[in-house]
Amino acid sequence: MKGSTISFLREELGWSQQTVVDWSNFLREIYLSWTKKNAKQIIGGDGLTVEIDETKIGRRKYNCGRVVDGQWVFGGICRETGDFFLVPVEDRSQETLLPIIEANIANGTRIISDCWKSYNGLKDANYSHMTVNHSVNFVDPETGANTQRIERLWRDLKENIPHYGRKTEHYQGYLARFTFLKRHPNHTSRFHAIFSAMGELFNPERDESTDTDNEKE
Incomplete structure (x- = not known):
């Protein structure tokens, strides 16, 4: 709250x-x-596009540097329907993220992500995969690929989570509240x-x- x-x-x-x-x-x-x-649902499908990304909820230690103490969250949002999922994760490895993708995104979906290495396995799964290199630009100039919707979802999420007094054991509750209010x-x-x-x-x-x-x- x-x-x-x-x-x-x-x-x-x-x-x-x-x-x-x-x-x-x-x-x-x-x-x-x-x-x-x-809240559990499969999003995407044939002819639909899902943007995926990860973010870390937390704040920089001692308000300096890029060391952030908090919770990693992985999620996806369907461009056409607005349906989304959010999953707290311990890390961003391929072993962690791919099973979540397969459990939450329907086969045949076009997935758009950044160039994080853990997404490389998508080419071997039943998805079409487009990427945007955020170190170069936010929208791929050739394909138009971008992750603007999932980035907007992250902004909304962080605005709706307490900035002070956050507790690790309550992160699942913060995500549940955000999902409920969005729905x-x-x-x-x-x-x-x-x-x-x-x-x-x-x-x-x-x-x-x-x-x-x-x-x-």
């Missing part, structure tokens, strides 16, 4: 700091539950969706054994 939101809840609603923290933790649980049930841009439908997610999570008739099995998977 961003600092401005916390200030609003405390000043306008008269909530205590502890109440704000409790609600923040409660909503994080809601977002995580909703994401687990609804429900209209405030009225968002309000309804939150209460629907609450009802699903705290439904007394819910089969908890199914939830347990899903978590094991």
Whole structure:
């Protein structure tokens, strides 16, 4: 929860700091539950284009240099539909990224990326692959390939993650909240969706054994 939101809840609603923290933790649980049930989807397909990229959420140590402490996130967004996926990853190796690509992007999709070496394996998978060399330009002058949409998604993501007080164990929750808000841009439908997610999570008739099995998977 961003600092401005916390200030609003405390000043306008008269909530205590502890109440704000409790609600923040409660909503994080809601977002995580909703994401687990609804956010998984295969994006792209024949005739569609998906831009992929990685980013690191964090800040430079001691505000200098390029050493960044934080969490790597890998993602993709479909140009034609706006559908996207976000996955926290430990590293950017080919062994880590390719299985995520194959699990989230449909065969036959045209994929556009930068020239990061881990994407070289895409030429052997069932995708067409275009690249843009960001050390030279942002749009390939010959093919027009660019990753402007995924870059915009990264900007939106970082603007919606707390700049201070971030905790490593909450990164999955930050991504879940961002995904939920993106899927429900209209405030009225968002309000309804939150209460629907609450009802699903705290439904007394819910089969908890199914939830347990899903978590094991």
